[in-house]
Amino acid sequence: MNILLVHAHPERTSVTRRLVESAAQVLTGQGHEVVRSDLYAMRWKAVFDAADFPVRVDPGRLSFVDESRHAYAGGCQTADVEDEQRKLRAADAVILHFPLWWFGMPAIMKGWVDRVWAYGLAYGYRGAGNTHRYGEGGFAGKRALLAVAVGGPAIDYSPRGINGPLEQLLFPITHGTLFFPGMQVLPTFAVYGAAALDAAGMAEADAAWRGRVARLFDDAPIAFRAQNGGDYPDRHVLADHVAPGRSGLMAHIAEATRSPLDAVKIAHAPGVAIDCEHRSAGDRTSHTGNRR
């Protein structure tokens, strides 16, 4: 298989980069081909702007959607964007490694998405607007996984933790960025307390990570509901019978993946909204020793 490792930390000894090296080791050891996009080393252009469209459909007014459609369809994107799309096309799985900055990606990686996720490929697939999205699209058939170095303690990201659950904070990425163009997204792997991790903590996190990487093609993805799988009859809103009475981000994950305990809770309160957490393997295996 081909795996693309995209990463966004300039410091070789960072937790992020340690996870990148381990992923590469495990995957090459399994006989896979590993390709990297080291965004800092590449001096990746983060800002999506007029320079992304050397041949304009409308030189007088910059519409990112119109120009992206034109550039992608007409083969007049910039070479750096085409290179990344080529890597993505060849990949069976993509791992995005980054430190969590203000509860999201560093700007350099956000700019990788902004520029590479073109109209016709990652949205507006086949020029058909939103017909193909969430479970199908230009990246269908690929797996995706986030490996996130989190400065704060795991407890702050627990179901009632002050920051909010990590899974919900990352939903714009896992669901909105990766599942949207069709990728199957695995539960996020997080290393908490990354800002002050000692050698033992790093070794523990690394061992857990190597296990996750080894199961990259075996672990069950997050059960995000596909747009065209029947749960959204009008392609916009959940059908009344799906997750009845529930709303918000977590309603878009099928109950099948919930733990037996959560299933029991739901069974006891039919029709009542339950904001229970989808527990990911990442939650269980992440380092939580450095909590405060």
Next chain:
Amino acid sequence: MNILLVHAHPERTSVTRRLVESAAQVLTGQGHEVVRSDLYAMRWKAVFDAADFPVRVDPGRLSFVDESRHAYAGGCQTADVEDEQRKLRAADAVILHFPLWWFGMPAIMKGWVDRVWAYGLAYGYRGAGNTHRYGEGGFAGKRALLAVAVGGPAIDYSPRGINGPLEQLLFPITHGTLFFPGMQVLPTFAVYGAAALDAAGMAEADAAWRGRVARLFDDAPIAFRAQNGGDYPDRHVLADHVAPGRSGLMAHIAEATRSPLDAVKIAHAPGVAIDCEHRSAGDRTSHTGNRR
């Protein structure tokens, strides 16, 4: 009062820029001082990297936290970052205007946060780790408001809409980025269908926006729970008696701001988790004519 308008769209005729111009008109008309950070025109450096730390505490290893602490405390940040911090310090309110790209900020604005939100100012306030955050910190006493141009239709962002509710998708920004260092954050103003808005739709959105801007210092902020207000006795997790049985992002908004209808629902099911939506003024006033 002093208001800082930060914006991230290079096209003068974009919905984003139209909202910026209207905000400036309304606020100057009220006698306020308006300052702008036009990130594209400024050619803002989006990528947070070693160049942000011209004088290093550790030249051998790049720790963003350690270097940010050192640079901010020692007065050795770069001039562009210091300029933005000066504008923020002088501001009574900050409005961030941006198009929603992949359910978040464009990279250029994320990089404004990454670089300007320094240790000692926006986190690690007074060098005291997480002692002062969520409701207090370096930006306490200031108001903040997001003005977001959304390509898709409002229905996709409704409580059971396929993208997830806009308020939850933006929680990493409203709660995690703005409330974290102490700002009072108003409900987000969104213009939906921005990619295909006709003149009438734009006029309607603009009128609603001008009303919101005129009430910048009057509207009630989102009732995010303060870390040190009693709801988080250990500064990490909600006390058992607060929002009992609930979890996830919305548990961090006090029920007081919910509509009477939601309050009734809660009263009828004490102790049962209810994932009801916090309805913002932005939801009610935003343009929804161009839905599909």
